[in-house]
Amino acid sequence: MPAAASNGVCSPAVQVSGLTFSYPDLDGTPAPGTEPVVRNMTMDLLPGQRCLLIGANGAGKSTLLRVLAGKHMVPAGSVRVLGQSPFHDTQLSGSGALSYIGGSWDRDIAFAGYSIPLQGDFPAGKMIRNVPGIPAERSERLMKVLDVNPEWRMHQVSDGQRRRVQLCLGLLRPFQVLLLDEITVDLDVLGRADLFAFLREECEERNVTIIYATHIFDGLEHWPTHVMYLARGELQAFQPVDTFPEIQRGDLLGLVCSWLTKEREFNKADGRLPDGTKAAPADDGLNLANWNNGWAAGRLASSIKHSSNAVLR
Numbered sequence: 001m002p003a004a005a006s007n008g009v010c011s012p013a014v015q016v017s018g019l020t021f022s023y024p025d026l027d028g029t030p031a032p033g034t035e036p037v038v039r040n041m042t043m044d045l046l047p048g049q050r051c052l053l054i055g056a057n058g059a060g061k062s063t064l065l066r067v068l069a070g071k072h073m074v075p076a077g078s079v080r081v082l083g084q085s086p087f088h089d090t091q092l093s094g095s096g097a098l099s100y101i102g103g104s105w106d107r108d109i110a111f112a113g114y115s116i117p118l119q120g121d122f123p124a125g126k127m128i129r130n131v132p133g134i135p136a137e138r139s140e141r142l143m144k145v146l147d148v149n150p151e152w153r154m155h156q157v158s159d160g161q162r163r164r165v166q167l168c169l170g171l172l173r174p175f176q177v178l179l180l181d182e183i184t185v186d187l188d189v190l191g192r193a194d195l196f197a198f199l200r201e202e203c204e205e206r207n208v209t210i211i212y213a214t215h216i217f218d219g220l221e222h223w224p225t226h227v228m229y230l231a232r233g234e235l236q237a238f239q240p241v242d243t244f245p246e247i248q249r250g251d252l253l254g255l256v257c258s259w260l261t262k263e264r265e266f267n268k269a270d271g272r273l274p275d276g277t278k279a280a281p282a283d284d285g286l287n288l289a290n291w292n293n294g295w296a297a298g299r300l301a302s303s304i305k306h307s308s309n310a311v312l313r
């Protein structure tokens with residue numbers, strides 16, 4: 001946990017300074033002409049703060065969370081979590097101080113395919129109770145909060161039940177920074193409310209920091225301390241909730257709708273596609289061909305004309 005400085009000011013739990021990130025192409029560098037997914041972002045979050053991360057589809061929310069989780073390499077100074085670089089200091093996530101829960105719970109398995117959902121005939125309770133170093137009261141409490149039946153067998157659960165077990169495991173170790181990427185889609189209303197009550201308590205009692213990317217705003221008006229809005233890779237707003245009159249009167253959804261409507265109008269006026277990207281250039285006459293590179297673990301690896309891995313023949 002970041003120590004409070006001698007003047008009583010706490011150091012940020014998450015610190016982003018001039019972060020720019022583009023996905024690398026096949027040769028490890030961004031394809032020429034591609035716009036960065038995250039551009040020149042600067043922001044800090046202190047221990048105890050809970051931030052909602054808002055943006056249209058394709059705005060860069062998952063990418064930002066994955067960068068903060070250390071899953072993509074960026075210069076060490078541009079992202080600090082608990083004072084360390086999450087990509088370079090692997091101990092940060094290894095120790096559980098930084099926890100990232102996102103996407104569906106799946107794995108790439110050689111010869112079986114990509115994104116294979118976690119399955120197997122093992123009981124949920126065994127998976128959860130067998131995580132070493134976790135006080136029994138924390139695992140039992142989380143199973144209760146998330147309504148996990150220890151008898152559930154993982155090859156027979158529903159999507160929502162699998163999600164509950166995934167969340168339970170992701171929250172087990174006492175994290176200091178938690179990054180959540182739209183993890184409540186499969187949860188029912190009560191499950192979601194219980195989860196957010198638990199997360200608020202973690203912030204208030206253990207001073208943890210949470211960033212949560214979502215498109216579901218029901219019942220979230222009074223949960224965050226901050227709101228962050230991303231569009232076209234840039235931070236459009238990052239403020240405490242009490243600076244937004246809309247949120248104060250319980251209309252978070254209205255605020256988000258007005259942001260996204262303006263964004264849609266901007267994209268239209270600027271000749272951009274609805275996701276904010278520039279339209280592909282017209283055919284330049286080069287002989288770029290569709291070319292099947294073969295099969296790899298269930299996925300066709302192909303080069304499509306004008307895609308980033310197009311083959312010049």
Ligand SMILES: Nc1ncnc2c1ncn2[C@@H]1O[C@H](COP(=O)(O)OP(=O)(O)OP(=O)(O)O)[C@@H](O)[C@H]1O
Pocket residue numbers: 023037055056057058059060061062063064
């Ligand atoms: N592995 C990748 N390689 C290249 N580009 C990617 C990759 N993953 C995402 N992108 C691109 O980065 C941009 C941002 O995607 P990202 O998934 O971060 O958006 P998002 O805000 O989380 O969207 P959504 O709300 O739909 O989940 C998109 O234009 C997407 O096409």
